[in-house]
Amino acid sequence: MIVIKNLKKSYGGHLVIQVPDLVLTEGIHWFKGANGSGKTTFFRTLAGMLPFEGEITLGGMDIRRAHTAYRLSINYGEAEPDYPEFLTANDLIQFVATAKQAKAEQVDQLIDTLGIEPFLYQPSGTYSSGMLKKTSLALAFLGNPKVIILDEPLITIDDSTVLKVYELVRDYHAQGVSFLLSSHQDFMFEKLPIQTVFRVKNQSIHAESIPTYRP
Ligand SMILES: Nc1ncnc2c1ncn2[C@@H]1O[C@H](COP(=O)(O)OP(=O)(O)OP(=O)(O)O)[C@@H](O)[C@H]1O
Numbered sequence: 001m002i003v004i005k006n007l008k009k010s011y012g013g014h015l016v017i018q019v020p021d022l023v024l025t026e027g028i029h030w031f032k033g034a035n036g037s038g039k040t041t042f043f044r045t046l047a048g049m050l051p052f053e054g055e056i057t058l059g060g061m062d063i064r065r066a067h068t069a070y071r072l073s074i075n076y077g078e079a080e081p082d083y084p085e086f087l088t089a090n091d092l093i094q095f096v097a098t099a100k101q102a103k104a105e106q107v108d109q110l111i112d113t114l115g116i117e118p119f120l121y122q123p124s125g126t127y128s129s130g131m132l133k134k135t136s137l138a139l140a141f142l143g144n145p146k147v148i149i150l151d152e153p154l155i156t157i158d159d160s161t162v163l164k165v166y167e168l169v170r171d172y173h174a175q176g177v178s179f180l181l182s183s184h185q186d187f188m189f190e191k192l193p194i195q196t197v198f199r200v201k202n203q204s205i206h207a208e209s210i211p212t213y214r215p
Contacts, residue, residue: 001023001025001026001146001178002046002056002147003023003024003055003056004021004022004023004024004046004054004056005054005055006020006021006053006054006055007020007022007045007053007054007055007056009042009045009053011041015203016038016203017038017041017042017200017203017204017205018204019042019054019205024178025195025196027173027178027179027193027195028173028178028181028193028194028195029179029194029197029198030181030183030194030196030197031043031181031182031197031198031200031205032183032197032198032208033182033199033200033201034201037201038200038203039151039182039200040079040151040182043076043149043151043182044076046149046180047075047076047149048063048067048070048071048074058073058074058146058147059073061073072100072101072144073145073146073147074145074146075100075139075141075143075145075147075148076148076149077136077137077139077140077149077150077151078136078151079151080152081132081133081135083124083132083135084124085124085125085126086123086124086125087123087124088121088122088124089111089116089120089124089127089131089138090120092124092139093110093111093116093139093142094107096142096143097142097143100142100143100144100145101143101144102142102144106142106143107142110138110141110142113164114134114137114138114161114164115134115161115164116131116134116138119131128156130157130161132156133155133156133157134157134161137153137157141168145177146178147177147178147180148172148178148179148180149181150179150181150182151182153181154183154185166191169181169192170193173192173193196208
């Protein structure tokens, strides 16, 4: 699915991630690592948001040569969303829905599932961290992506929303969508059919173990 070759990502000469050869197969993959190990940098690089050295393809689409098709096929939900404070959740969702070619029905379902309706038309500058996170999660599920990257999807949201996020991931996965997740919390094994755990450490990424799915 995602094929990475000779990837190097540095910030101003400081090497953060180096991946000589990695294939991410279809499924749900969990990236673990200490603070500052490079998970977000790796995710943003795969999402096409950062310049890098090397090659990345998704389903044969090159991240540079087929940039628009690639970006339509991969969604990214950031760990700590931060939006211009005058924009409402509705502004953000409508904008991304248009960019991602999402249907109105999908927009309505995500607003409903994630409980965004009560603050849909309020400026995001007035949101709590959980309201911001719900908005960012809705954006990450819009359109018809092959891969959804969720960076710390469970932080700041309440317990009932956590269950909704698990449901969304399971539903999309059942429709063939793959997920790259990060979480410092340890309880996702019970909720999701996670295929691989990757450890991000010492500028490298290695598969760690294959957990058992216990629904
Ligand atoms: N825009 C940037 N400019 C310079 N250095 C950066 C930038 N973003 C991240 N870094 C550095 O890159 C390294 C990896 O950061 P990154 O945010 O990718 O880690 P992370 O694994 O996601 O951490 P956390 O678990 O704390 O979210 C850190 O040393 C960080 O200081």
